[in-house]
Amino acid sequence: MMPQITKSHPEAASPLFDLSAFPLVRLPMPEPGIAGTGERWAAEFDAILGRGERFVLLSIGPMPEDEAHEDRKARTLWLKRRRADLGRLCLAHLHVERDPDRRAAMQDRAAKMAGAFPYPLALFDCEDTALDRAWTLLRAVPLTL
Template sequence: MNPNDFQVHDIADFPLVRLMPEGLPEGYAVQWEAELEALIGQPEPFVMVVAALRGEHREAHEDRKRRSLWMKRNRDTLARRCRGMVAVEPDTGKRMIMQTQSAALAGLFKVPLRIVATTEEADRLARAFLGGADDG
C-alpha cells in the first residue's frame, strides 16, 4: 500500500490506521471507501484509531449513508482484517454515550469497538487488539 494513495486515513503507523474525522470535506466517503477497499484487500491485520473531535462535527448525510452501506456489505471481510476500532473521546459524558452506542455497532459490524479517553490509551488498546504488536 502506498501512503500517498491515502487521503482520509493515515497509514504511516500501519498496522495502526488513523482517521482524523475533523476537517473531512463533504463527499469524502468515496475516497474513504476506496481506502477501506485497499486495507481489507491486503493480507495484514490492522486496527482503526479514530481521533477525538475538537468541537462539533456534522457529517453529511450522504457520506454517513455511503459508509454505513459499505460497512454492511463488507462486514465479514472487514472482520477478518480489522482487529478492532478504537475512538478517542476525552469528555466523560460523551464517552459514556458513545460506549453505549458502540456496543450495538460492534455486534452489527463484527469488529470490537472501544471508546477511550486519550490517544495514548487508544494506541495501547489498538496494539492489544493486534496481539501485543511491537511498538516498532
C-alpha cells in the first residue's frame, strides 16, 4: 500500500477567505489532501473579527472529511480562544450543498455539533437561496456594535 501524499498549501497563495462582498464572507472548503492552512486560517479569521463588524459566512460544496490533524487542531484551539467574539460577530454560517444525500448527512452532523459553534448553521441546496438568507440577516441587525 502506497502512503498518502499530503501537499502543503503554498505560503504565497491568495487569502483563504473572500472578503470582496463583506459583510458576506465566503469561506472556501479546503482542497482534499492540502495541509498547512490551519494557522493561516486562524490568522485570517482573527483579522475578520478585528474589524468589529457583524458578518455572515457562506461556504459551498462538500465539507472536507480528511483534514490534516495539525490544521484541525489549529482551528479547534482558535475556536476555543475566540468563541465569544465569533458568537458576537458571526450571525450565521450558511452552507450550500447541492447533493441531497450529502446535505442530509451534513444536517445530521450539524445537529450533533450545534453546541460546538456559537452561531447557527443552515444548509441550502442552491447559492441564490443562501445569498437571499444572508442578505436578509445582514439587513436585519446593525452591523457595527
